[in-house]
Amino acid sequence: MTKISCDISNIDIGLPEYWTYKGEGAMNIVLSYNGPQNDKLDGLVLRVKKLSNGGSNLEKEIELYNFVSKVMSPLLGDKYVFPGIMINVTSDFLEKLDYLIFNHRPTKRSVIRLDTNLTTAFLIVDLTRLDNTPTQIQRLHNKNNNNNNNNNNKFSKVICIEIKPKWAFLPKSHKYMNKELLDMKLNKCRYCMHQELKLKEGSINEISSYCPLDLFSGDFERQKQSIVNMIHHPQNNLKVYCDGVLSFTGSLGGGMERNKSTNSNLLSSLLINSNIVEGGYDNIYNNSNKDQQEENGEKNIHLLSSIISSILQRETILENIKNAQLYDEMDIEGIYYLYSKLNGGEVNSNSSGDYEELNKLTDEEAKEKIDRFMISCTAKDCSIMISFNVDIPISNNNNNNINIDTIKDHFNFINTIDIDDNDDTIIIGNSNKTTIHYKIGVVDLDTKKMNAIPKYYKLDQDIVRLYKSNVNNIKLCK
Numbered sequence: 001m002t003k004i005s006c007d008i009s010n011i012d013i014g015l016p017e018y019w020t021y022k023g024e025g026a027m028n029i030v031l032s033y034n035g036p037q038n039d040k041l042d043g044l045v046l047r048v049k050k051l052s053n054g055g056s057n058l059e060k061e062i063e064l065y066n067f068v069s070k071v072m073s074p075l076l077g078d079k080y081v082f083p084g085i086m087i088n089v090t091s092d093f094l095e096k097l098d099y100l101i102f103n104h105r106p107t108k109r110s111v112i113r114l115d116t117n118l119t120t121a122f123l124i125v126d127l128t129r130l131d132n133t134p135t136q137i138q139r140l141h142n143k144n145n146n147n148n149n150n151n152n153n154k155f156s157k158v159i160c161i162e163i164k165p166k167w168a169f170l171p172k173s174h175k176y177m178n179k180e181l182l183d184m185k186l187n188k189c190r191y192c193m194h195q196e197l198k199l200k201e202g203s204i205n206e207i208s209s210y211c212p213l214d215l216f217s218g219d220f221e222r223q224k225q226s227i228v229n230m231i232h233h234p235q236n237n238l239k240v241y242c243d244g245v246l247s248f249t250g251s252l253g254g255g256m257e258r259n260k261s262t263n264s265n266l267l268s269s270l271l272i273n274s275n276i277v278e279g280g281y282d283n284i285y286n287n288s289n290k291d292q293q294e295e296n297g298e299k300n301i302h303l304l305s306s307i308i309s310s311i312l313q314r315e316t317i318l319e320n321i322k323n324a325q326l327y328d329e330m331d332i333e334g335i336y337y338l339y340s341k342l343n344g345g346e347v348n349s350n351s352s353g354d355y356e357e358l359n360k361l362t363d364e365e366a367k368e369k370i371d372r373f374m375i376s377c378t379a380k381d382c383s384i385m386i387s388f389n390v391d392i393p394i395s396n397n398n399n400n401n402i403n404i405d406t407i408k409d410h411f412n413f414i415n416t417i418d419i420d421d422n423d424d425t426i427i428i429g430n431s432n433k434t435t436i437h438y439k440i441g442v443v444d445l446d447t448k449k450m451n452a453i454p455k456y457y458k459l460d461q462d463i464v465r466l467y468k469s470n471v472n473n474i475k476l477c478k
């Protein structure tokens with residue numbers, strides 16, 4: 001795949017009315033193209049910036065684009081990172097868009113409006129769809145190519161699971177680390193400990209059973225169970241899009257507060273409606289029997305988790321994210337010390353550490369360590385979007401017993417990024433098996449700010465201290 005330079009394109013993106021609100025994070029709003037058929041825009045999303053404290057400008061946007069395409073893409077793999085193209089937009093377009101989408105936005109988010117003074121935006125492949133294949137991406141990157149390409153609808157009824165996996169590893173021990181908290185930090189993962197603080201602060205009302213170390217373990221069963229756990233407690237770690245529409249998310253992601261079985265049942269019915277799972281009599285109509293309904297819901301959740309785990313097993317995305325996260329070599333305790341020293345601030349006074357190892361580093365080496373740490377911060381907070389569909393709805397008879405062997409026997413997986421647009425034979429797949437087409441992309445690869453290091457240090461110490469003081473029976477993460 002050819003990577004594009006940071007030229008700013010003047011592509012005509014039509015009227016604001018052609019763009020439908022899709023979702024947003026703290027910094028950006030994402031919209032999908034829903035205007036008249038247009039080979040240049042079909043299958044793409046527009047990512048526009050919201051107003052932010054520090055304010056945005058063109059220089060920052062170019063820096064961000066270069067970070068995604070030149071730093072994160074080589075690390076995570078250009079197969080998984082789609083930086084898109086930077087385009088010019090008018091303030092007028094943004095003002096109208098801001099007005100049109102206002103009522104579609106979650107109330108708590110809509111107080112922050114679009115930054116209508118920043119007249120650039122990004123056009124990116126819509127990762128919730130499967131019908132924007134390499135040819136289409138290439139066409140987007142090749143401004144002079146006017147070839148007509150009939151945008152096909154071969155891949156309908158697409159489910160997209162967006163996972164924010166968080167921290168994949170336990171830190172290594174260093175002499176400068178706070179001895180009082182060291183044992184805890186080396187044995188319990190950051191995500192699981194952070195749950196206690198979130199509970200105390202009221203941002204969640206139940207501790208999640210999801211542990212990132214299971215997802216990153218490489219073991220099919222652990223991975224599968226970690227996705228089931230995430231479905232039970234989606235928080236802000238899981239979103240599900242059905243045919244491009246956000247249909248399931250946790251309370252932290254802007255969704256409703258639900259219990260475990262309601263989460264399973266809701267997602268299960270989305271799988272049936274999306275033709276992923278067969279909607280047999282028991283699966284749809286046997287609602288009078290609550291136990292049966294719950295059992296079916298759980299079976300469907302296990303099926304979904306098995307499919308996602310199998311896709312992840314075929315790809316290197318989790319490994320690549322973990323390797324980028326491991327750029328955190330000194331732990332925030334070491335990084336905070338180096339940052340404070342470089343910036344003439346007070347160094348860690350409440351820690352019992354030995355700083356000899358850090359004091360040996362030159363300023364240049366210290367800066368390099370901090371730069372690498374900042375890359376790891378991006379990798380710790382990114383999300384993976386996995387879109388897939390099936391050619392024939394799957395029967396849910398034995399779905400609780402799915403293992404890696406039954407998956408191999410019954411399913412045929414094809415990454416759509418490997419398909420040539422004109423090659424119809426390959427997409428038919430093996431007729432004895434259910435064919436699953438999928439696509440993977442990583443989003444939210446923004447740079448993290450170095451001046452957040454003191455905040456990161458404080459959060460780290462607060463998380464571990466609270467966990468140590470609160471929890472008696474520690475179940476270790478491994």
Ligand SMILES: O=P(O)(O)O[C@@H]1[C@@H](OP(=O)(O)O)[C@H](OP(=O)(O)O)[C@H](O)[C@H](OP(=O)(O)O)[C@H]1OP(=O)(O)O
Binds near residue numbers: 381452
């Ligand atoms: O520090 P963490 O681990 O809590 O991560 C923050 C996320 O919280 P989480 O724990 O995933 O609920 C947090 O997620 P929410 O906005 O709370 O959904 C942000 O992603 C935040 O990034 P930024 O600082 O706004 O660029 C994230 O902050 P960074 O640490 O990535 O800067």
Ligand SMILES: Nc1ncnc2c1ncn2[C@@H]1O[C@H](COP(=O)(O)OP(=O)(O)OP(=O)(O)O)[C@@H](O)[C@H]1O
Binds near residue numbers: 022026030124126383
């Ligand atoms: N290329 C894409 N295709 C489809 N949906 C996307 C794409 N990029 C982002 N999204 C959706 O839009 C949401 C917000 O996008 P993004 O993560 O870029 O915003 P953000 O403001 O940077 O997020 P955060 O608050 O996590 O920093 C994502 O969580 C995802 O659901």
